[in-house]
Amino acid sequence: MTHETPQTTGRHRVVVIGSGFGGLFGAKALKRADVEVTMIAKTTHHLFQPLLYQVATGILSQGEIAPPTREVLADQKNARVLLGDVTNIDLERRVVTSQVLGRETFTPYDSLIVAAGAGQSYFGNDHFAVHAPGMKSIDDALELRGRIFGAFELAELAETEEEIERLLTFVVVGAGPTGVEMAGQIAELAQRTLKHDFRRINARDARVILLDAANQVLPPFGAKLGEATKRSLEKRGVEVRLGEMVVDVDERGLTVQQKSGEQERIEAVTKVWAAGVQASPLGKHLAEQTGAPVDRAGRIGVNPDLTLLGHPEVFVVGDMIALDNLPGVAQVAIQGAKYAAKEIDNRLKGKAPQKPFKYFDKGSMATISRFSAVALVGKIRITGFIAWLMWLAVHLIYLTGFKNRVTALLHWAVTFLGTGRAERVATEQQIFGRQALERLEHGAADLVSAPGELDAMRERLEAQAVEEARLTDSGERGVKVGS
Numbered sequence: 480m481t482h483e484t485p486q487t488t489g490r491h492r493v494v495v496i497g498s499g500f501g502g503l504f505g506a507k508a509l510k511r512a513d514v515e516v517t518m519i520a521k522t523t524h525h526l527f528q529p530l531l532y533q534v535a536t537g538i539l540s541q542g543e544i545a546p547p548t549r550e551v552l553a554d555q556k557n558a559r560v561l562l563g564d565v566t567n568i569d570l571e572r573r574v575v576t577s578q579v580l581g582r583e584t585f586t587p588y589d590s591l592i593v594a595a596g597a598g599q600s601y602f603g604n605d606h607f608a609v610h611a612p613g614m615k616s617i618d619d620a621l622e623l624r625g626r627i628f629g630a631f632e633l634a635e636l637a638e639t640e641e642e643i644e645r646l647l648t649f650v651v652v653g654a655g656p657t658g659v660e661m662a663g664q665i666a667e668l669a670q671r672t673l674k675h676d677f678r679r680i681n682a683r684d685a686r687v688i689l690l691d692a693a694n695q696v697l698p699p700f701g702a703k704l705g706e707a708t709k710r711s712l713e714k715r716g717v718e719v720r721l722g723e724m725v726v727d728v729d730e731r732g733l734t735v736q737q738k739s740g741e742q743e744r745i746e747a748v749t750k751v752w753a754a755g756v757q758a759s760p761l762g763k764h765l766a767e768q769t770g771a772p773v774d775r776a777g778r779i780g781v782n783p784d785l786t787l788l789g790h791p792e793v794f795v796v797g798d799m800i801a802l803d804n805l806p807g808v809a810q811v812a813i814q815g816a817k818y819a820a821k822e823i824d825n826r827l828k829g830k831a832p833q834k835p836f837k838y839f840d841k842g843s844m845a846t847i848s849r850f851s852a853v854a855l856v857g858k859i860r861i862t863g864f865i866a867w868l869m870w871l872a873v874h875l876i877y878l879t880g881f882k883n884r885v886t887a888l889l890h891w892a893v894t895f896l897g898t899g900r901a902e903r904v905a906t907e908q909q910i911f912g913r914q915a916l917e918r919l920e921h922g923a924a925d926l927v928s929a930p931g932e933l934d935a936m937r938e939r940l941e942a943q944a945v946e947e948a949r950l951t952d953s954g955e956r957g958v959k960v961g962s
């Protein structure tokens with residue numbers, strides 16, 4: 480079934496692809512512009528990815544870091560939100576095609592902002608994903624939560640020391656900010672939160688390993704902060720293993736290879752992949768139509784004003800782009816999207832173009848565990864409690880929605896001042912749902928009736944209801960005594 484998005488006002492149509500940092504901030508920046516904004520994204524929420532690791536380790540609920548985009552934009556009268564996975568961008572006809580559960584929608588545009596972000600990269604070993612989920616979506620975080628807490632549960636039931644060790648070994652692959660935060664939090668979970676909860680096993684025996692092929696932790700933070708982070712993690716019981724590349728992953732463990740070529744097997748049921756990113760395939764899709772360059776991570780080269788080669792009406796922002804070695808961080812996406820929105824507004828007002836896009840680096844930070852973080856602001860390097868307070872303030876400011884800030888603060892108090900975690904629920908579906916869906920040819924679309932099929936079912940149900948009523952009214956039900 481296909482459907483064309485109707486124009487509601489006759490104003491300049493801006494389509495925004497993605498509801499992440501680029502998409503949401505781009506749409507919001509057009510609030511006062513004389514345009515009609517249509518945001519198309521494959522999830523119904525805006526995801527605050529920097530706190531995914533806290534959902535995975537039971538600190539925050541998924542709702543706190545993923546407010547519904549529709550609610551966030553409810554008061555912005557010139558914006559509407561459509562659920563859909565964008566499968567085609569026709570640059571000639573200026574039409575975006577999106578799909579959801581077999582329903583196809585065509586949305587025409589006058590200007591387009593593409594902010595489809597990046598996914599996990601397994602460096603050509605996509606089969607690793609089965610046993611080592613990434614950390615890119617709410618589904619990923621909930622699956623990991625189930626796997627992490629589930630591993631402790633299974634260890635309590637295990638028969639042999641060997642099995643207990645395998646279940647209580649957690650390997651995080653990738654020593655960037657996500658890997659560091661994940662490893663720090665799993666260690667804290669074992670050392671503080673769960674220490675009194677089990678009878679047969681000692682949760683504090685859990686082994687947390689942080690692995691990376693590079694020789695440094697947190698390379699973008701520089702050697703000094705990288706070393707400080709490594710020491711801090713080790714103090715908390717995390718084994719940091721650098722210069723080791725993962726060459727195989729299976730259900731029960733993984734194999735790593737040292738620079739010397741020597742291989743080692745690590746028995747570990749729970750693996751977390753936080754190693755690489757691959758830009759949305761929409762980058763390649765746009766490159767194929769325009770001849771724009773694409774780098775190894777699938778990021779598309781754009782003009783200095785963030786427009787697509789030969790298409791000034793199309794802007795590409797955020798994690799999808801390769802421009803001036805810009806990092807894949809939230810502020811690049813936010814500032815880029817605001818720049819694109821301003822340019823669209825300027826054009827409509829007949830104003831001169833802006834200067835080329837320039838990213839203003841506000842700094843980077845990563846938490847190691849409670850009360851401990853590292854931050855790099857300009858040339859200033861900060862570690863420990865002060866950095867952690869900065870982390871707390873920045874994340875509170877950028878979390879979308881007042882109610883999310885209040886509840887997140889409450890959950891942080893539970894975790895950081897107390898020893899508890901408010902969100903320890905994990906279900907079987909969270910752990911196995913992804914793999915079950917992947918076995919279906921068309922994913923979730925195989926589980927629902929195709930649009931239109933429901934009409935036949937409705938007719939059947941209506942006829943059945945009429946017949947039921949007739950049987951009752953005509954007294955034809957049951958066996959009459961004496962008949």
Ligand SMILES: Cc1cc2nc3c(=O)[nH]c(=O)nc-3n(C[C@H](O)[C@H](O)[C@H](O)COP(=O)(O)OP(=O)(O)OC[C@H]3O[C@@H](n4cnc5c(N)ncnc54)[C@H](O)[C@@H]3O)c2cc1C
Nearest residue numbers: 497498499500501521529565595596797798807808809812
């Ligand atoms: C675990 C993790 C931790 C991070 N921590 C930090 C941090 O501490 N600080 C920091 O600055 N940055 C951090 N980042 C990076 C930061 O989140 C990204 O740089 C930022 O989200 C990029 O914004 P974006 O808009 O380009 O993409 P995203 O925010 O990823 O948004 C992409 C959007 O596009 C949608 N989409 C994708 N494909 C399609 C399609 N085909 N059709 C429709 N919709 C589509 C997605 O559903 C999503 O809504 C982290 C990232 C991760 C994964």
